Amino acid sequence: MENLLGLLRIRxxxxxxxxxRDVRSSDTYVxxxxxxxxxxxxxxxxDVNPEWNEDLTLSVADPNLPVMLTVYDHxxxxxxxxxxxxxxxxxxxxxxxxMNLSGLxxxxxxxxxxxxxxxxxxxxxxxxxxxxxxxxxxxxxLRNVECxxxxxxxxxxxxxxxxxx
Numbered sequence: 463m464e465n466l467l468g469l470l471r472i473r474x475x476x477x478x479x480x481x482x483r484d485v486r487s488s489d490t491y492v493x494x495x496x497x498x499x500x501x502x503x504x505x506x507x508x509d510v511n512p513e514w515n516e517d518l519t520l521s522v523a524d525p526n527l528p529v530m531l532t533v534y535d536h537x538x539x540x541x542x543x544x545x546x547x548x549x550x551x552x553x554x555x556x557x558x559x560x561m562n563l564s565g566l567x568x569x570x571x572x573x574x575x576x577x578x579x580x581x582x583x584x585x586x587x588x589x590x591x592x593x594x595x596x597x598x599x600x601x602x603x604l605r606n607v608e609c610x611x612x613x614x615x616x617x618x619x620x621x622x623x624x625x626x627x
Contacts (some may be wrong), residue, residue, distance in 0.1 A: 483535035546604025550584035
């Protein structure tokens, strides 16, 4: 607990145009991983545009570590098929959290992160002040697959008694 900075809540919103891995569709789920932690969403059957709207919460000790995201197709009788992966940094979110932002108008954009060769963003990602919280909305393009994106929202949770930022 003494090395813990806080929690990262990742809302896995939805998949867009994910690859087909079964006959005409895929039974999709997402796994997020940071260091030794691994969490997964529920499986949504026969949908290449699934809406999970599920929160996965990781403990963060080192904010410099990337978060890995992998999409899978669930198969009952064989190994689940990988449907692409992406990684993203939480550093822009962490930097925004270190600023004194109370009193900002709701919806104020704090930071804009552009898609580039060094990230998996498919469009501009904004860190925003929303309802008294810092949140980051992002859409990541999956690698190692023919198509697909996943929409996410990141939010930081402070833990009483932790080292904090």
